[in-house]
Amino acid sequence: MQDTIAAIATPNAVGGIGIVRISGSRAIEIADRVFKSKNNLLLSELEGYRAVYGMIMDKQLAVDEAIALVFKAPKSYTGENVVEFSCHGGLFVMQRVLRVVLENGARSALPGEFTKRAFLNGRLDLTEAESVMNIISAHGEQASMAALNALDGALSKKINKILDVFLSAAAHMSVWVDYPDEDIEELDFSSLLIDYKNARNELEKLLLEFDAGQAITQGVETAIVGRPNVGKSTLMNMLIGTKRSIVTSYAGTTRDIIEETVRIGNVVLRLADTAGIRNSDDPVESIGIEMAKEKLNRSGLVICVFDASEKLNNEDYKLLELCRNKKSIAVINKTDLPIVFDEQEIKNYVGHIVYISAVNLQGYDDLKNAIENTLGTQEFDTSAAMLATERQRDCCKRAIECVDEAIFAIESGLTMDAINVSTDGAIESLLEMTGKKVSDAVVDKVFERFCVGK
Ligand code: GDP
Numbered sequence: 001m002q003d004t005i006a007a008i009a010t011p012n013a014v015g016g017i018g019i020v021r022i023s024g025s026r027a028i029e030i031a032d033r034v035f036k037s038k039n040n041l042l043l044s045e046l047e048g049y050r051a052v053y054g055m056i057m058d059k060q061l062a063v064d065e066a067i068a069l070v071f072k073a074p075k076s077y078t079g080e081n082v083v084e085f086s087c088h089g090g091l092f093v094m095q096r097v098l099r100v101v102l103e104n105g106a107r108s109a110l111p112g113e114f115t116k117r118a119f120l121n122g123r124l125d126l127t128e129a130e131s132v133m134n135i136i137s138a139h140g141e142q143a144s145m146a147a148l149n150a151l152d153g154a155l156s157k158k159i160n161k162i163l164d165v166f167l168s169a170a171a172h173m174s175v176w177v178d179y180p181d182e183d184i185e186e187l188d189f190s191s192l193l194i195d196y197k198n199a200r201n202e203l204e205k206l207l208l209e210f211d212a213g214q215a216i217t218q219g220v221e222t223a224i225v226g227r228p229n230v231g232k233s234t235l236m237n238m239l240i241g242t243k244r245s246i247v248t249s250y251a252g253t254t255r256d257i258i259e260e261t262v263r264i265g266n267v268v269l270r271l272a273d274t275a276g277i278r279n280s281d282d283p284v285e286s287i288g289i290e291m292a293k294e295k296l297n298r299s300g301l302v303i304c305v306f307d308a309s310e311k312l313n314n315e316d317y318k319l320l321e322l323c324r325n326k327k328s329i330a331v332i333n334k335t336d337l338p339i340v341f342d343e344q345e346i347k348n349y350v351g352h353i354v355y356i357s358a359v360n361l362q363g364y365d366d367l368k369n370a371i372e373n374t375l376g377t378q379e380f381d382t383s384a385a386m387l388a389t390e391r392q393r394d395c396c397k398r399a400i401e402c403v404d405e406a407i408f409a410i411e412s413g414l415t416m417d418a419i420n421v422s423t424d425g426a427i428e429s430l431l432e433m434t435g436k437k438v439s440d441a442v443v444d445k446v447f448e449r450f451c452v453g454k
Pocket of ligand 1: 226234
């Protein structure tokens with residue numbers, strides 16, 4: 001039997017209401033010890049989904065007035081008995097209520113332990129549990145919609161459907177291999193091949209949409225790069241709408257990386273304005289340049305800024321070289337000045353080219369469209385199944401590798417054993433994704449990311 005856990009479920013901040021949550025077989029008994037209802041009702045006498053008004057008591061001392069909400073197993077978030085005390089949202093008072101609960105037999109919950117119990121009790125599968133975390137951390141409507149759909153099982157349903165294909169094939173093949181003398185219907189390899197290829201395409205689609213999904217749900221690390229004085233800081237200010245980056249007309253003043261988070265269209269960009277990437281003898285500036293190069297390597301999107309009134313030089317080409325294998329947009333700034341820049345020269349290096357005048361706040365919509373196009377978020381359907389974490393992506397990738405092996409085995413007429421082994425591999429990876437067959441270490445890792453109280 002699991003012990004009973006408790007934690008403050010609301011943020012560690014002052015608020016109108018603060019919730020202390022208790023879950024476990026002794027949750028209601030412990031709650032009864034510390035809660036005195038106004039009409040002398042015992043919580044253990046109530047049915048589930050009931051709320052009662054009363055006082056939290058530390059022996060004879062009243063700690064706070066509260067509403068106790070009772071959920072009875074298995075009809076609760078965790079699948080266990082749960083009591084939630086909604087008390088006043090003061091930091092001290094919530095701590096005090098929690099302490100009384102702990103002193104009466106509960107233990108402090110670990111990060112994500114409530115959701116982990118929900119998973120262990122079969123209330124959620126692992127992809128759904130992960131989406132709980134994404135709902136909490138979502139910073140926009142689309143991100144929260146996507147996470148909510150995942151919690152509703154959009155991905156699980158899709159994966160389980162694909163799993164069915166492999167499970168029924170594996171069952172058929174096992175019977176065939178194990179009981180060769182029985183009169184069992186032969187496998188139709190041509191239809192098996194079609195099913196496997198369809199399943200593979202579905203998995204591949206999930207994989208291809210992963211980056212766009214991540215851009216929507218997690219935001220994108222974005223580097224604004226360019227040689228000094230092309231207008232990087234001014235562009236950053238245009239995107240942020242404030243005078244955050246220092247703008248001067250001397251080359252090399254943006255020495256440190258300045259970071260900001262902005263929403264552009266349906267994505268959140270974590271912007272970094274970097275020192276101009278160029279060879280510098282100034283030691284302070286060199287550090288900035290090194291940081292910028294590193295930043296560029298880690299970025300999911302590079303906005304490479306050029307000055308429309310100047311011709312490309314060697315520094316620009318070095319920069320373009322760094323952008324070659326990245327998702328990148330060339331922003332040609334200062335279009336209010338006579339344009340001498342030739343876009344033909346950069347076409348092979350970057351995905352999109354956009355003309356702006358940052359100082360006049362012109363070109364924002366074009367840049368927004370280019371960003372959405374580059375990240376693939378323009379047409380993104382938040383109601384569709386999507387992979388939400390690196391863990392899920394890794395499982396999907398491994399499943400595809402196994403399906404590829406199985407397809408190869410079918411096409412080259414290898415033994416049924418060979419097809420069977422690869423099919424099993426695909427099944428394992430997909431079961432790991434939904435958490436039906438997953439090691440404790442992986443489960444622990446998933447819930448480590450959670451906050452206490454969730
Ligand atoms: P950074 O070194 O790349 O960050 O460049 P800054 O943003 O500091 O800009 C350098 C200079 O270019 C400043 O004097 C800006 O006012 C000027 N500047 C930036 N954007 C524009 C623009 O669109 N048109 C013109 N004419 N000047 C600009």
